[in-house]
Amino acid sequence: MKEIFAGGAPPAPAALAAKVRTLAPSMTRSMQRVAEAVAGDPAGCAALTVTGLAELTGTSEATVVRTARLLGYPGYRDLRLALAGLAAHQQSGRAPAVTADIAVDDPIADVVAKLAYDEQQTLADTAAGLDTVQLGAAVAALAAARRTEIYGVAASGLVAQDLAQKLLRIGHVAHAHSDPHLAVTNAVTLRAKDVAIAITHSGSTGDVIEPLRVAFEHGATTIAVTGRPDGLVSAYADHILTTSTARESELRPAAMSSRTSQLLVVDCLFVGVAQRTYETAAPALAASYEALAHRHRNG
């Protein structure tokens, strides 16, 4: 019995097609049919059992196993695993054109992929563009603050609320305002040692700038979270945190990516404050979980 060893190489990576071509001359006719099928449709063959592949190629199980051996695998089982890997690999190769804008007739799966990709991109941009010195200063101010007021309207208003919710959970006195009148009324009461945060993508939202200006003039420490650091809001901000500005399109309003960006900044502020006030933050967070437990029903 002659054993043909296909080189001392380990099983085989993704270069299966090449290996098939190299070894084809040393194969018998039946084995060539099997090898051909395998190289031609890895994904399809990975779904077949040894019997199935034998039938497909008009050969026998024994031949399939022999072919697998010749290709360098211990048996068909391992060839099949490699085939599955190869299939996954070359599927990942054909990357969908996620860079394109979302079109009206895009299938829903593409919409998901494109949105996810864009938001990931926004996060990366934001992280890269965030000034850690400014962020550190903002965190320090927040951690030392007696109370914190956060101003934002529309989409930014939700970000403001998000931050307020989280700060409250670690025992930090914070409140979000969406009503411009109440916001100004509130800003008047601020003093030194208080912090005011304005969140506005455009940097020119009057309803948010106004309360920040008032807070600034009353001596509070002011922070602006904005996509336009050159905007009007910056005039009244001690610390400016820049969010990224992604391109928008008809079907994807700017609010979408600015929100993602703002939330990351706000999360950073939160975690930074939690770090600095860990002694009180950790128990407060635990207590808030505890307090809400009974509001969840167990099935």
Next chain:
Amino acid sequence: MKEIFAGGAPPAPAALAAKVRTLAPSMTRSMQRVAEAVAGDPAGCAALTVTGLAELTGTSEATVVRTARLLGYPGYRDLRLALAGLAAHQQSGRAPAVTADIAVDDPIADVVAKLAYDEQQTLADTAAGLDTVQLGAAVAALAAARRTEIYGVAASGLVAQDLAQKLLRIGHVAHAHSDPHLAVTNAVTLRAKDVAIAITHSGSTGDVIEPLRVAFEHGATTIAVTGRPDGLVSAYADHILTTSTARESELRPAAMSSRTSQLLVVDCLFVGVAQRTYETAAPALAASYEALAHRHRNG
């Protein structure tokens, strides 16, 4: 030779780690050990037989098979194939860069990097784990809806508001409710052709389940956006959209990544509806920009 083709959803793509995290809470201890091993070292596990994996995890073959089933595969054999594919996949896209948890003494720059990475991961997991058929059905229901009511409390409440805001901007009648009493009162008024959406990470938030149940019983089409598709909320949902569940830590509450995940899902719903109602959505969106222009000051 028996070939069994399951008519339902396709087994599962490369979103295995996400699926493990999503389903982990509904798993038994032994199954969790298996799932953990599988998610932690796909390549290694792909090389093991049922018996091998059972020994490695200190469980039995039966448990391994049960876990494979729970993850959506017909049996261990298919899980193993998927694992091989996943291994090949993540080898090509090298650098898994497992981020450490955020520590109390992490410098602020690390906090930014880790948070950004985690949220990106959450987005990828969510996109991979989202059932596009369910999503499509939900979009269709929304697009045809007379009006839409969205229920969510705390962090999920903000997501609910975000969706409502956006739908309103394209001329879709939508409203978000955070007050449980008002939500139930509101749900009572729903009929067929109306849509109710419940957003809850835990899937067991009574204050949100209750209005959805009422809406469901009054004949409205109901949608659940939840991280626990096996939760109580699903009992009253016509369509279930699963958000991803990321590990949380002391300094990084679950609310953070669940929010990111929920927002992506909600964005997909929005864009889907905008596509389907493009004729009215596009002008409405343009008009909303127009209407807000004067609220921005030019410097």
Next chain:
DNA sequence: GTCACCTCTGGAAGGTATTTTCAGGCCGGG
């Protein structure tokens, strides 16, 4: 505290897939 019930779990039986064995057939050479 005890009991009943339900769920989880692993051992072992049962089935399927893979591997090995082996005998028959094809083909070229004598």
Next chain:
DNA sequence: CCCGGCCTGAAAATACCTTCCAGAGGTGAC
């Protein structure tokens, strides 16, 4: 025409996967 070697596939043997079942462990009710 006969012989010998090699290829080939059927079937046995084995390994692997799946299913079934009974015991263990925990939980809630009384």
